[in-house]
Amino acid sequence: MLNDFFVKFSRKFKVYLLDIIFVFASTLVIFIATLSPFNFHFYNSFNITNFWVSFNNSSSFQDQLNNVLLFMPFGFCGANLLQKLRIKLGLQVIILLLISSGLSFTVESLQVFLPSRSPTPADIVNNTLGGCLGLLSFYIWNxxxxxxxxxxxxxxxxxxxxxxxxxxxxxxxxxxxxxxxxxxxxxNLSNWNLNFPLLLGNEAVGNRPWRGYISNIYITDQAISTYEARAALSNDNYFSSLGSTLVANYQLNGSCCYQDQAGNLPKLIWQGKPQIINKGQGVFISSNQWLKTGVSVKQLSQRISEKSEFTISTTLATDNIQQTGPARIISISGDVLQRNLTISQHKSSLELRLRTPLTGENGADLQIKIPGVFTDTKFHQIIITYARGTFQIYIDNLERFYSLNLxxxxxxxxxxxxxxxxxxxxxxxxxxxxxxxxxxxxxxxxxxxxxxxxxxxxxxxxxxxxxxxxxxxxxxxxxxxxxxxxxxxxxxxxxxxxxxx
Structure with a gap:
């Protein structure tokens, strides 16, 4: 009887052998494409918290496209095998959905131990979607x-x-x-990293300097209306009177150090070799001297992330209208490739980078640019407010108003x-x-x-x-x-x- 079972199993295995090979081959391609060069590094002290923190990354558009396409052959071959096994259609969909997401979670988890890879939650979604599209492709064909x-x-x-x-x-x-x-x-701003510091005039690694003067900076966890922007542009004390919605209030005068007058964030400390130069108001920022909080601005990032809106007001003047990089003016970032928010200058244009699920962890997947802002070296008040996917930017007055939707x-x-x-x-x-x-x-x-x-x-x-x-x-x-x-x-x-x- 046992012999009969093995004979039947052998016959069925031969019938499905080619389909099994195709499924195995598509799986192998996935492992090679996602885990090569296989330079695994296993940490001595590693816990579940570190594991989940490692997933705090985002995908570029090219990565999203590649991840969908990579799993489509697997979904197609898997659907073909399941259909020949006479499994019901609804169960096929559930099986492929679970296997695709499980396979994706496996390779993303292994990427935690690969220095050359960055696991992201979006990859799991895109991989699973690719497997489902492979199934759809099979049923268009069959x-x-x-x-x-x-x-x-x-x-x-x-x-x-x-x-x-x-x-x-x-x-x-x-x-x-x-x-x-x-x-x-x-x-929305749900994917903001809570471990980034606030920087004025550069990135944390010091290779994107801006040259100019900054007088003040206010940050709230709410967007403001046009009526409120009018009041803020005409009243220097408007933001100081906002109360609990005001998260940060830095007045940049004197030599050191600059406390948050709202009492929520750490103080700004000079980086490099500061040589304080005043221009009537504000402090001078350059490649030799810029400002950075000693620790992360966790409370700021958390409050903005929870509400998915904010307003930033600053008074500043560029010292060079031809600066490129783009040169970082205000940034909540870890390095040149990871940020929550950055306001920068590229020649005469004001450029914005914002971390969202759509724009990626560098905020650079969409070009957000306001031309003609830095055409002189005079001081300008800039108000940037964001809510529900829309930036509203005011330069000095309501007449210089820009609205951009992501x-x-x-x-x-x-x-x-x-x-x-x-x-x-x-x-x-x-x-x-x-x-x-x-x-x-x-x-x-x-x-x-x-x-x-x-x-x-x-x-x-x-x-x-x-x-x-x-x-x-x-x-x-x-x-x-x-x-x-x-x-x-x-x-x-x-x-x-x-x-x-």
Missing amino acids: YQFLNNSVSQFKSRSSKLSNQHITLFILSYVSLTLIISIFWQSTT LALIPFYQKLFYYAITFIPLGTGLAILNLFTQNRVRFSRIFIPIGILLPSTFLEMILMKESNKSLSWTSLFMGIFFTAVTMLIFMIRGRYLNSRS
């Missing part, structure tokens, strides 16, 4: 099995009730809502990728819904157009309301395009296979 699975479900249900169809539609709408919320969350700054090729991975799954869900209702022609004709238009319209409306962005017809039609084309591909593939059978 549409007949998907159609048969739906037919079997419908046959088991003596009658596909309106309640069933309503449930599927509600699931589709719920998925649209979840995706919209995720998009909106990409501009979502509107995403380059077209990058937005094309984001919308593809957002709406292709929705198009697939719509195709499956169409299979359930294909015998109800009237219902399908009503629901399918709504199903194509709803997700993109819903997303655009939510982003307009929650992120203060203006209507983007390009984004609206991009979402409609990916939803409709995905569904159309399924339908064309299905008709082609039906014509051959």
